[in-house]
Amino acid sequence: MTRKPGPARRSLAEAAASSVLRQMKIDGLWVDPEAIAASKDIVVKAKPDTASGVSGMLIKAGDNFGIMYATHIPSRGFQRFSISHELGHYCIEGHPEALLATGVHQSHAGFVSGDPFEQEADYFAAALLMPELPFKKAIADHDPGLACVESLCKACETSLTATAIRYSALTSDGIAVLSTTGDEIDWCFMSDGIKQAKGLSWPRKGTPVPAGTVTARFNGDPDNVTSGRRESDEGRLNDWLGGDRIYRVTEEVVGLGQYGRTLTILTCKNLSLRAEADETEDDEDALIESWTPRFRR
Template identity: 55%
Template structure:
């Protein structure tokens, strides 16, 4: 089943096609149905995570998956959106802030879902996926994306029903903000340091 708008089809209920042409059409439709300016207004001032994605999808009348991908593309927060089937990754989209973490391991199509994650536990029970069950935990980003820097992220998992897929959203409001705080403090110290003219 598809949502249509001006002849554009966008898959519903989180369906993700393996057809590259359909994926390209979904990306095009995401930009058309969720224009950058409007989408940024919808997400502005909201904490990162699944609830803001669901709200954006509802307001734009798009699938949860399409809204999640657009969110990862446009948010200022550290976010990764992962679709998986069973214990395998279908795809992963990351926000620029998440990509800024040093030496990440990029999750590729067909890679295994990391073992010690809520998604791996969730996907081990297909009935949870079928009924659209949800789970949320705090986890170290290293467990999902590797790299060199430990940081706690929220892992939110939702089953996408009869398609047998799972949507995982990793999010953090803190990643990328620590350095800004240090820069602000350095700037403040420099501003108030007395200078003597000769």
Template identity: 55%
Template sequence: MGRPFQLMLARRTAEAFLRKEAITTLPVDPFAIAESRDILVQPKPDTEPGVSGMLLRHGNSFGIIYATHIQSLGFQRFSVSHELGHFFLEGHIDQILKDGLHASRAGFVTADPYELEADHFAAGLLMPETPFRAAMDNAEHSLAGIEALADQCLTSLTATAIRYAGLTRKAAAVIVSTGDTIDYCFMSDAMKTLPKLAWLRKGTKLPAGTATARLAGDPAKIRVGARVTDETDVRDWLGGTIRQGVSEESIGLGSYGKVLTVLSSKAIGREDDDYDEEEDEDTLVERWTPRFR
């Protein structure tokens, strides 16, 4: 199975668990889920930098420690959900808990396949597709709409933006950057319809002269969560051959030291009301979804 399928399967495994437990509304409580499996969850203020949480095992007992150095309830809930991903996803415990302790780096910041699968499990657990799509129907196609979804799901702005890009039928791109360098970019299917895109990969420089680049050059503004909004040509960011205006909205992520940028357009691409492909995907997932621990 390819990597995209594995990540999709991780999200769907979380959603299947919620259906099994009859959890159908937002927000989803990962602490209650851990308690239902007798997993002790505790905060750890002095977790080493870069570590979001830990999964521990002693005999047949499990525990989760989550970092609090980033003062964000959404990030902490995602970190706990990430560790639950390691607990529930097939093969993870045998692979990562050989020494009884595993330190995680949640938040789509590593290419490690087990960490990425746990990240996508967390996204599916906290933002399951059916209720999240229903919430999206009442949200603006903008950074403000994503913020409203984050408030409803009690999730971090970054994780919510990534989930939004993965599910919206409108054109959107979510970019996270540190300094003048892009960490990663997620694009909606509608945005991907642009011909001859220049894919934004890790390490790519921010486009010079953009509002995001100006914000990224002022660490003080990033720390206080300043935001900027501009209209720009999509080619300035994603290249391609079509000139099209897009909304560029960026916000500083505080002590995280990063900038989140949302590019959005209602003119690029088109909505797709054909669900046959999604139903085929559900069939594949049902075939491959493991039993729950």
């Protein structure tokens, strides 16, 4: 059971999570990963003394499985995500064989790793904790942007970052979600709506935060980030992602506190899938183009 190296199989990971939810007859917005683990006779324990950067581990001893999750990040949302990430390694086809040869796999959960196995477990965790149908229904009840992400973050008991990434995947509105540290971009996720803008380029890890943006001003004072302040103003999509036309966006920024990172949400009212369906002006090919987020370590 070896696997050729390749990009993360996102849809396979998400389908594995949906299948678990179906088996457990879970159809609400809040999911309990520890109950799912218990149903599979997997013992879950907190582990306060994990090595730095390790979010959790999956352990196999004989036919018994255990999950340990790190507690150095006190956020319950992150801990629930870490437990779900390990469940992903247990449930996704090929993972146990590939990762448990020594009996222990150590994880770096939370969309920080470039390893395809880690990314797949992250996609599994997101799809498990933020089930597609109820999540989409809840999106429809809110105006697009940060307020919607915050409401879903509470309802799903997930981290703001994980919720924003899931939101970008499931909304039909024009949304880009970016993480920055100081003057550098960590990563960017785009909704299908925003990808309708022509000629966008995907910012790679380490790309400078564009000068003159709300985020650049905000990150200029590290205190904003550590104190979890927030700011919002009008901006231009093109400053961040290039493109052939100028699109106005609302740029909402929130400091993520001790992590030293900033979450930015760009919302473009003129780039929604619903609006596009009415206009039907452009070639479909650009949409079919594969937009896989590019992680680099």
